[in-house]
Amino acid sequence: MLRFILKFICYIPFKLLFWTKWINKKELRKYRGKPVILAMNHRNAFDGPLLVIDVWRKSHFWVKGELFEKGFSRWFFKGMDCIPVKANAELALVRDSQKVLKQNHMLLVMPEGHRSFNTDEKLKIQNGVAMVALRTGVPIIPVVTDRPMRAFRLTRLKVGTALDSTSYLEDGRMTKDGINRLGDRLQYQMQQLLTGFSKAPKQKTWQKEPSII
Numbered sequence: 001m002l003r004f005i006l007k008f009i010c011y012i013p014f015k016l017l018f019w020t021k022w023i024n025k026k027e028l029r030k031y032r033g034k035p036v037i038l039a040m041n042h043r044n045a046f047d048g049p050l051l052v053i054d055v056w057r058k059s060h061f062w063v064k065g066e067l068f069e070k071g072f073s074r075w076f077f078k079g080m081d082c083i084p085v086k087a088n089a090e091l092a093l094v095r096d097s098q099k100v101l102k103q104n105h106m107l108l109v110m111p112e113g114h115r116s117f118n119t120d121e122k123l124k125i126q127n128g129v130a131m132v133a134l135r136t137g138v139p140i141i142p143v144v145t146d147r148p149m150r151a152f153r154l155t156r157l158k159v160g161t162a163l164d165s166t167s168y169l170e171d172g173r174m175t176k177d178g179i180n181r182l183g184d185r186l187q188y189q190m191q192q193l194l195t196g197f198s199k200a201p202k203q204k205t206w207q208k209e210p211s212i213i
Contacts, residue, residue: 002079003079003080003081006076006079006080007052007053007080010049010053011053014049014050014053014054015053015054017151017152018046018050018149018150018151018153018155019152019153019154019155020050020054020149020154020155020156020157021154021155021156021157022156022157022159023156023157023158023159024158024159024160025159027141027159027160027161027162028055028141028159030162031106031139031141031162032057033057033104034104035101035102035103035104035105035106035107035136035138036106036107036138036139036140036141036162037101037106037107037108037109037129037132037133037138037139037140037141038051038055038059038106038107038108038109038140038141038143039109039110039111039125039129039140039141039142039143039186039190040108040109040110040142040143040144040145040157041110041112041123041143041144041145041190041194042110042112042114042115043115043145043147043148043149044115044148044149044150045115046148046149046150047110047145047148047149048061048063048108048110050149051108051143052080052082052108054157055106055108057105057106058103058105058106059081059105059106059107059108060081060082060083060097060100060105060106060107060108061080061082061083061107061108061109062082062083062085062093062097062107062108062109062110063077063082063083063084063085064084064085065084065085065086065087065089067084068084081100083096083097083100083107090128093128093132094128094131094132094135097132097136098132098135098136101132101136101138102136107132107138109128109129109132111125111126111128111129111183111186112124112125112126113126113128122191123187123190123191123194124187125183125184125186125187125190126183127179127180127183129183129186130165130168130179130180130182130183130186131174131179133163133165133182134165134168134169134174134178134179134182135174136165137165137166137169138165139162139163139164139165140162140163140165140182140186141159141160141161141162141163142159142160142163142186142189142190142193143157143158143159143160144157144158144160144190144193144194144197144198145157145158145198146158146197146198147198156197158193158197160189160190160192160193161189163182163185163186163189165182168181168182168185
């Protein structure tokens with residue numbers, strides 16, 4: 001109930017400030033009411049909260065553990081059913097993720113593990129999301145943004161084709177090779193979605209001026 005109230009309160013202000021346009025959102029509708037993992041590139045601090053609010057179905061988001069250490073932020077993110085990502089606590093992260101997916105909820109993940117400010121940089125996907133997907137047999141849907149979320153500016157979100165995690169199991173078992181292959185495939189698919197889609201960041205005046213050296 002607290003999650004619904006918080007989301008309802010945040011929905012209108014966020015939608016007024018941050019404008020979004022979804023491309024190929026029909027891919028998400030295929031998994032309505034089913035467990036699924038949404039993996040999105042990470043541009044700035046607004047990516048995660050906006051995605052949680054913009055996708056109205058029951059969802060859980062990986063949040064860095066430091067945000068669960070302070071009073072208000074701990075209350076807020078806990079109320080939003082977020083899952084803390086803490087160092088040396090991978091088993092707890094996988095366990096909590098499995099729990100929500102077994103309830104047919106959506107799991108929202110930024111698989112890079114950090115923000116990527118430069119659109120020209122190659123994505124570097126961590127294998128945590130692949131491990132959770134293989135343990136649960138849940139598909140991964142890649143999503144990319146064309147630029148960082150900013151107030152009063154349209155940001156497009158492009159949805160890719162879902163990855164069937166079960167095809168990366170070996171004799172029905174999760175292996176290190178399967179985790180690596182699924183992680184590599186997710187990274188490749190997200191990189192392909194970004195190609196020709198992302199907008200290069202604006203250069204500052206001093207960056208445009210020719211060097212005198």
